Structure formats: structure tokens, C-alpha cells
Amino acid sequence: MKEWTREERYRVLQGADDIRGLYESIKESDYRQTYHVQPITGLSSDPNGFVYHKGIWHLFYQWCPWGAVHGLKYWYHSVSKDLVHWENRGVGIYPDSFYDNKGVHSGSGFSTGDDLYLFYTGNHRDEDWVRTPYTCVAKLEDSGELVKAPQPLFGPHENYTEHQRDPKVVYDEDTQQYYILLGAQSKDLKGKVLIYRSDSLLEGWTFAGELQVPGFEDLGGMWECPSIERISGKDVLVFSPQYTTLPNRNQSTNHNIYLLGKMDYKNLTFTAEGNYRHLDYGFDFYAAQFAANDGDPDRAVLTAWMGLPDNHYPTEAEDWEGSLTLPRELRLVNNRLLQRPVPALASLRKEAVVLDEELPRVCELEISNQQGQDFELKLFSKKDGSGGFCISYDGQAKLCTVDRSQMDQHFNAELGECLTVPLEDELTKLAVYIDKSSVEIFINDGQATFTSHLYPTKQEAYYSASSHLDLQAWLLKPAVTDDFVV
Template sequence: MKEWTREERYRVLKSKDEIAPLYEINKVSNYRQKFHVQPITGLSNDPNGFIYHQGKWHLFYQWCPWGAVHGLKYWYHVVSKDLIHWENEGVALAPDTVFDNKGCYSGTGISSHDQIYVFYTGNHRDENWVRKPYTCVAKLNEEGKLIKKDTPLFAPREDYTEHQRDPMIVYVEEKQKYFIFIGARSNEGRGTALVYSSSKLLDEWSFQGELRVKGYEEFGGMWECPCLTTIGDKDVLIFSPQYTKLPGRGECTNHNIYFVGKMDYDTLTFIPDTHYRYLDYGFDFYAAQMAANVEDKNKGVMIAWMGLPDNHYPTEEEQWEGSLTLPREIFVEGDRLIQKPIAGFTKLRIKELSGRVLPSLVELEVKCDGHSSDLRLFTKKDGSDGLMIHYDSHYKMITVDKSQLDKRFNEEVFEALDIPLDEDLDSMSIFIDQSSIELFINDGKYTFTAHVYPTEEESYFDHDEHLDIKSYELCSSVDEDFIV
């Protein structure tokens, strides 16, 4: 694995010619995804500024162009009309001011007066490498570039640590105010979100206090990527608590959770209907963001980073890493979110398959008869090894175990995870791309997302008599054009 110097990681990209050789290397990788958004070169992580505007979906992702390393971050722009077919638009936000001299970090978007505005964290470091994060704003112009406001909206608070980032903006009609939630860490190491408000979008922002989640006043060590949205008559709070271990998550200290409940803007208190739930039970899911400006108020649209901070993946050897999940339609059912593949995804089906061969792009429709069962994916021709999906009907528990795959990674964090069900296993929809798998279980009540890197020999699947499976070969839907 390459050892990166600070100078290499934080080098400024001046021309696409500088990364053209890397693009040629990256694009021929056997693990390049075909229907997931991924970096044109180097590394991608958090989705940013996800928004629907004038018939088009705009999505940005954190991008470090130089290789599989977290360094100087840009916002790379992709667009879609249907959330299935994506086109590259190039860099929309570059770290080119004193306020974001070491990276344009994550944030969200809002539509106002027929314009898109994005709010992001400017990662500033001084000559002693001391960080000072600023909350900044930019407006998307007709050429698809984000034009920054000359000065930040506000500087970080000195009574918290330097970890203040990932602004989430919402407009609350009943208050006639905008609110920004900033993921933060207290000086005592406690995770929280800082709340600012203003009656104007671009001026007069003032600090209001901390977001309080009733019953979770001491929870986690940093709340990354806070996201607050309303679906129907329920509010949904999502964030990624760091620096803490949670039940059933192995040695992992980075998570993505959610609450369904009600947000009280007078007291800055979120009142959950029940305990937190995992947004996804898989190995690789983080920094989920709901799209702004979704026309149907009874659903949300969500996308996440398929990866985790501090984890490492086999494609680092090929000098690239990362992708985003499939966009998902989100519904509220009681105190639970229901996640479904975006409507219309079946248009990628080429043909129904037969036999045990597992193409690199495939959708599986799985029906279970209620008994304990086993499904092995990415097996050898003789049915051995592979990724095991085991269902125990007595305990109503699914276990996903990747330890028998040829390419093992992040073993010290977890190789097997459980999905506890409230009911019997009835069905699974499984989407496999070149280096990923996403499970939607019991019509989206539970999901499981993971990176996998099967070898040429690991191209079969096997299952027992308790499962009935239909499989469909899929086609590509993402743009790989070299646009910077």
C-alpha cells in the first residue's frame, strides 16, 4: 500500500492532464461499478448537495483525485433525470479560497427562488496545520459550477473542538426561518449537532444552541453528516455517530443511525418515537443524505457513501476507491423507515437467467418459505466458499458472512454481521454490481450494503430448497466520461 506524504495528499489539481494517466489505469479495473456513481479517478466518499431541481437530480460527491487516499477534497458533480442513468459534469467546487484551502468538505443543498444553493464546510488550516472549519455557501450557475459567496456565513465556535462540519440546511415554514445543523464534538468528547438560524438565506445567521435528542444526551463522540427531513407527518433524523462501538457492529466505531419522531424547533429538541435504528446493517454504509426538494412529500430519496472512514479496500492497489449506494425511495411505516430501490430500476434488466452462473451485474429476486435457509453468492464452480447469507428461522436472524471470499479485507473490524428481524424472512431483492452487493429484505424493512471483490473463479451461486430465486442480468447506467 502506498505511503502518502502530506504534500502528495493535498496537492492542488491544476489540469485534467495531471490525472489522465491515472484515469486510464482506473477505468480498466475489473471492479469498476456499472450502475453506481463512483470517482473518475482516486477516491470518493460522502454524497453532497443532493437535490431535485427543475426536472433534474443534482448530486455531488467528495473527491480526492490523486489516488485512494483522503486528502484535498473537491465536490464532483453528476446529474440524472431518473436517478438511474448518471452523467458526469465535472468539478463544481474546488478548494481555492483561504477559507477552504485544505478542502471543500461535506454539506447539503436547498432550492430558493429557482436557484440551487449549497452549504459546505470550508476546511482551513494555517501554517501550523491547525484546523479552522468555516460554514460556506455557493450558488450553482447555468454552467453547472458553484460560485462561492466571498465570505463564510460564520466561523466555528471556540467553545467546541475543531470538529464542526457537514452543514444540513432546512427551511421551516411555520417559523419563517432557515435552520442549519452542524455535526460537532464537544471539548469533553461528546457528539452533538450545533444549530444556527436566520430569516435570510445568505446573511444574519446566529447560534441557537445544541440539538437535543431526548434520551440520547450522551451518545457517540462526533455526529457526522446530520440530516433532518420530514416525510408525511413524521420527522426523520439521521446522523453518523463516530468514536463509539454499538451493539452488533463488531469493532466498528463509525455508524449510520436514524430516529423517527418529531422536531421541536422552539426547544431544539428531537423527540424520538422509539430507540435509534441502524439505517443499514451492512459492512459499508455511511454519511447518508436525503435529497432536498423532493416533490412527493410522503417519501424521501436517499443515497449514501458505500464505505466507512478508516476502512481500506482492495482497489487501493489500483489507486482508486469508493462509490455511492443505489438511490433509495424512503417511506415511513410506524417508527421505521422502509427503503426500496428507486422506481423504474427494472429497466436495466437485459434478460432472465437460468442456472447457477452469477454475472457481475445481476439482480436476484429471492422468496423464502419461512424455514431456515442458506444462500451462497460468489462461490466457486463446485459451490464452495463465497459470501454466506444464512437465515435462522428460530431466532429470526439473518447472518451475512464474507470470511470465505478470496479477497478478505477489514477483517479486524468485522467479517460477519447479523440482521435481527421482527418477523419471518419472506423475500430479498439483491443487487450485485462489479464490487458491491445491496440487500433489500422484506420489501425494504431492512437493508444490507457491502463491498465485495470476487475473483474470476467466484462467479457462481448456490442455495437450498427453501429458497426460490429468479435472476436477471443487468446493463450499465453510469457515465465514465473523463470530464473534470
């Protein structure tokens, strides 16, 4: 693993020629995704500014161009008309002002009329490397240029640590005010969401207080990337608690959870109905963000970073790492949040194929009519049947398990290589989406999901399945351009 100096990590990108050679090397990687958004070079992390505006889905993400390392962050911009076919637009926001001199960190988008605004955390550091986070805004012009406001909306609150970031902007019809939800850490090292309010989107922001979430005051030491959406009349609060372990998550201390309940903006309280649930039970899922301005009151659209803070992956040796998950459609059914790939993903299906022994590197698998029976499905095993990524189900206990410990390439093994989720219902259906370096699993039409990076070797090209499984397979067309746009 390469050791990076601070100067290397925070080097300023002067132009496309700085990384053109790196891109030419990276694009030949065996692990470049075909229908997932990914960086042209370097590292991608949190999705940012996810919003529908004037017929286009805009999706930005945290990008460090130099390699698989966290350093000087930019917002990289991708666009789509259907949430499936994505095009690179290049850097959206540069860290080129006093207030974001060491990075434009995460935030959200807000569409109002003909105008699209992007709210982000400006990461400022002084000569002694002391951090000051600012909440900033930029406007996306019709020309595609992003124009920053000359001053931040507000700076950090003195009663909290330097960890104040990831603004999520919402408008509440009841109070007829705008609100910013900000992930934060109290000085006694507990996770918080701070709330600012204003009558105007671009000025007059004042600190309203902490969001009260009764029953969850001690959940983690930092709450990153808060996001909130109303689905079928019920509020869904999403955030990423850090610095704590949780049940069914092995040794990981970075999580992504949600609460169902009622948001009261007047009294700054979220009243949860029941316990938290994990958005995803896999190894590599974090910093999920709802898309703004979807327009459908009975669904929300969400994507996440396919990765975790501090994790390392095999493509680090190739100077790139990361991708975003498939955009997911979330709906409430019988008071449960179901996640499915957006319907347009079905347009990527080519012909149905009958699997022999070899497993295509890019495909969709579906198991139906399972009837709650025990089963085992091994992906990317070797010709002799050994190894592989194993998905298994214990029908009596209603436990679904994913195990990547038998793959040749191990990564982040210290956090655990086997994860199990208890299901409320019998497992009757399983959908699996495989790309060049990932697998996403949807159980029972999205009652639970697993997301994981995988890096199969050339010898890991086969599969096996319990004989009773009704398994269908489709090859998938590419949907994400890998064009060099800076």
C-alpha cells in the same frame, strides 16, 4: 499499501492532464461499477449537495483525485433525470479560497425558486496545520459554474472542538426561518448537532444552540453528517455517530443511524419515539444524506457512501476506491421506515435468466414466497462450492446473517467479517443487487438492508442456494457513465 506524504495528499489539481493517465489505467479495472456512481480516479466518500432542482437531480460527492487516500477534497458533480442514469459533470467546487484552502468538505444543497445553493464546510489550515472550519455557500449558475460567496456564513463556535462540519440546510414553516444543522463535538468529546438560524438564506446567521435529543446524549464522540426529513408527517433524524461501538456492529466505531420523532425548531429539541435504528446493517454504509426538494410529502430519497472512514479496499492498489449506494426511496409503513431502490431502477432489467451454476457479475436476484424458512444463499463461491459471500437465515430466531469471511480477498477483517440482524417479522422476501464490486440486500421490501463491497476473483464466479428457494434473476444494463470529465 502506499504511504502518502502530506504534500502528495494535498497536491492541487491543475487540470485534466494531471490525472488522464491514471484514469486510462483505472477504467480497465475488473471492479469498475456499472450502475453505481463512482470516482473517475482516486477516492470518493460522502455524498454532498443532493438536491432536485428544475427537473434535474444533482449529486455531488467528496473526491480526492490522486489515489485511495483522504487528502485535498473537491466536490465532484453528477446529474440525473431519474435517479438511475447518472452523468459526470466534473468538479463542482474547488478548494481555491482562503477559507477552504485544504478542502471543500461535506454539506447540502438547497433549491429556492430558480436558484440552487450549495452549503459546505471550508477546511482551512494554517502553517502550523491548525484547522479552522468555516460554513460556506456557493451558487450553481445556469451555465453550470459554481460561484462562491466571498465570505463564509460563519466560523467555528469557540465552545466546541475543531470538529464542526457538514451543514444541512432546512426551512421550517412553523417558525418561518432557515436552519443549519451542523455536526459537532463538544470539548468533553461527545457528539452534538449545533443549530444556526436566520431569516435569510444567505446572511444573518446566528448560533441558536445545541439540538437536544433526550435519551441519546452519550451516543458517540462525534455526530457527522446530520440530515433531517419529514415523511408522512413524522420527522426522521439521520446522523453518523463515531468513536463508539454499538450492538450488532462488531468492532466498527463508525455508524449511520436514524430516529423517528418530532422536531421542534423553536425549542431546538428532537423528541424520539423509541430507540435508534441502523439505516443499514452491512459492512460499508456511511454518511447518508436525504435529497432536498423531493416534493413528495410521503417519501424521502437517500443515498450514502459505500465505505467507512479509515477503511481500506483492494482497489487501493489501483489508485481508486469507493462508490455511492443506490438511491433509496424511504417511506413510513406501520411506523417503520422502509427502504427500497427507487422504482426507476427496474428499467435496468434486461431479460430474466435461469441461473445454472455461474453467477453473473452484474445482476438482480429476488427470493419471494420464502415463508420464514431457514435458507442459505452463497454468492461468488468457487466451482467446487467452497468459499463465497454467504447470506443465511435462521427462521426460528428470525436472524439474517451475511458473511464475507470465506472470500479470497479480505479487507477490514479486524472490524469483523460476519454481521447479523434480528428481524421483527419472518423473512419472506429478499432482493439482491450485484454490481462489479458491491452487493446491496433489501429484506422484506426494505425492513432491513445490508450493503457491502465485494471483490471476487476470477475463480469466484459461482453460486449455490437452498433447494426450496424461489429464486429469480435478471441481468442489468449499465446506467452510470464512466466518462473522463474533470
